[in-house]
Amino acid sequence: MPNWATGRLHAVVYDYGVERAWLARPVGALLWGTDTRELFATIRTLGALPPGTAVLDVPCGGGLALRGLRRDQDVRYVAADISPTMLDRTRQQARRLGLDVELVEADITRLPFADNEFDLCVSFNGLHCLPDPALAVRELARCLRPGGRLVGDTLVRQAGWRQDLALTVFRRSGLFGPGGTAADVEQWLAGAGLHVDHIERSGAVTRFAATR
Template sequence: MTDASSRMDRVLDLLRDPPAEPDVSAGYLDLLGPSAKPSPSLAQSAMQSAFLPQIYERVWRPIGFNLAKGWPIGPDTATEHAMARDWLGLSHPGYAARPPATVLDVACGPGNVTRALAQGVGRDGLVIGLDASQTMLTRAVADSTGDEIRYVRGDAVDLPFSDASFDAVCCFGALYLFDDPWTAVDGMTRVLKPGGRLVILTSRRPGPLPAARFGTALLRRTTGFTVFGDREITSALSARGFTSIRQRRYPLMQMVGARRP
C-alpha cells in the first residue's frame, strides 16, 4: 500500500460503501471516476476549469466574497474562518484544544476553508474536504500538508459517508451551485452525529422586491446559480429538527449555523 493510500484508511472507514480498490492516485480518494460529469450549468463549468483553481483563493474569493459580505464592514476571510470554527464548536489556534473532531468540508474547492478548519480539529482530529472538481482537488492536495486533512472526490448532493459520521459539517460558497440544494442539506444532516453542528455560507437575495425575485429566478435559469431568501435556509434547518439556529445576514450572502438534535 502506498503512503497516500494508507493515509486514506480513516476516510475509508467513514464511507457508506467503500470501494474494493480505492483510487488515490491523484492524492485524493476518487469516488467519481473518469466518466463522471458534474451538472453542466455555467456556474458548475467554471469550477471544473484549470484556470479558476489557480486564482481562486488569492483573487476570486477575497474579491467576490468580501464584496458580497459588505466589505469593508462585513467579515474578512480570517474572521469568516474564525466564525466557522466557533460555530462548529472547534478549537481556535493558540487556545486550549478541545477533544479531537471529525469534520466534513462539503464542496471544499481548493481546500482554503478545509485548511482553516484543520486548525481547529485538534490532535488526532480529521477534516475531509469533498469536491467534484478534479482541478480544484489537485490544487487542494498541492496546497495542503497537514496529516489531519484528506480529500475525496465525490458528489455533495449524494454524500458517500455513513450516517452520523461527523461532529461538524461545513458548506461554504457552494450550496447555490448544487442542482438540488435541499437534497444536499438532507445529506449533510444525515452524516452529522446527534448534537453535531452545521454551518453554511451561501447567497442571499437582497430583498423581497419583485425585481430581486425576477433577477434571481433569471440567474438560476441562465447560470444554475441559486439565490436564497432570508428565511429559506433557517426554515429548512428548522424543518429538519435543527436547534440553536443562528444567522448573520450580509448584503449578498448569509451565514447560518445550527445543531443537530
Template sequence: MTIVTQKWRRGTPITSGWDFTVKHRAIAMAYTYLAFGSDYRRWYADLAAVRSQIDGAAVLDVPCGGGAVFAHLSGTAPRRYVGADVSPAMLALAAKEAQKSSIQNLELVERDVLTMPYDAEFDLCLSYMGLHCMPNPAGAVSAMARALRPGGVLRGSTVLVGTGWRNDRFVSLWQRRGIFADVYPENDLRQWLEAADLDEITVDCSGAIAYFSATKRGRD
C-alpha cells in the same frame, strides 16, 4: 447532471478564478464587497470559531472546493477530516493546498453531497459558499445533517437573493454564466435547516452572503 455541476466538475477559468480569489484576503474582501455587498471579515471570524472546535473532532467539509479552509486550520489536529467535492478540478487544487497545511488525518474524496454514505459520523460539518451552486440545496442540507452525530454542528455560508437589487443583479449574472444554480432567500434556508432535524439555528447575513449554524437534535 446540471450545466452548473458540469462546469464545476471540469473546471473553468471562472471556477479557478474563484478559488484564487477566496485564497487571497485582500482580493476576496474587495470582490465580495463589490459583488455581494458583504464584509468578508465575517468569514474569517467564522473560521476562527471553527478552529477552536476542530481538535479531536471528526469533520466533514463539503464542498471543500480548492481547500480554502485548510490554511486557516493549519496546525489543528482533528481526529478525522474529510474534504468532499463533486469536482475533480477543485479536488486537485485542494490536494495542492493540503500540502501547504499541516491538518492531520485529512482525506479528500470525490463525492456528490446527495450520495454521501455518511451516517451520524461527524461532530462538525462545514459547508462554505456551496449551497447556491447545488441543484438541490434542501437535499444537500438534509444529507449533511444525516452525516452529523446527535449534537453535531453544521455551519457554513451561502449566497442568498432578496438582500438588495444590486446584489441580486450579480447573482443573476453568475446564473447566466452557469456558475450559480437557483439561489433562494433567507426564509428558504431557515426552512431547510429546520426540516433537516436541526435546531439552535442562527442565520447572520452580511449583504447577500448568509452565515448559518445549526445543531443536530439529540445528544450522544
C-alpha cells in the same frame, strides 16, 4: 466555451480570489455587499476544535477552510467535492500547510458516509451552486451525530438589485442553481431536522449555524 469548461474556469478564478483575504474583502463588498472578514473569522474557529473531532468540509473548493486548522491538531478532517480540480487544489493546500486531510470525490446530495459520522459539517459558499440545496442540507444533517453542528454560508436573493442581478447572470450561465432567500435557508435547516442556532445576512451572504 463549453459549460463544463466555463464552470472549471469560474471555480479556479473564484478560488484564487477567496483564498486571498486582501482581494476577497473588496470584491465581496463590491459584488455581494458583504464583509468577508466574518467568513475568515468563522474559519479560524476550526483551530479550537477539541481532539478527536470528526469534520466534514463539503464542498471544500480549493481548501479555503484548511487555513483554520493547526498543523498539530488531532482531528479527522474530510474534504469532499464533486470537482477533481478543486480536490487537487485542496490536496496542494493541505501539503503546503502540513495537514493530514482525507479527500473524497462526492456529490453533496449523495454523500458516501454513514449516518451520524461527523461532529461538525462545514459548507462555505456552495449551496447556491446546487440544483436542490434543501436536499443537500438534509444529506449533511444525516451525516451529523446527535448534537453535531452544521456551519456555513450561501448567497441569497433579495439583498438588493445589484446582487440579484449578479445572481441572475451567474444562474443563467449555469454556474449557480436556483438558490433561495435568507428565509429559505432557515427553512432548509429546519426541514432537515436541525435546530437553528444562528442565522444572519451580510449583504447577499447568509451565514448560519445549526445543531442536530
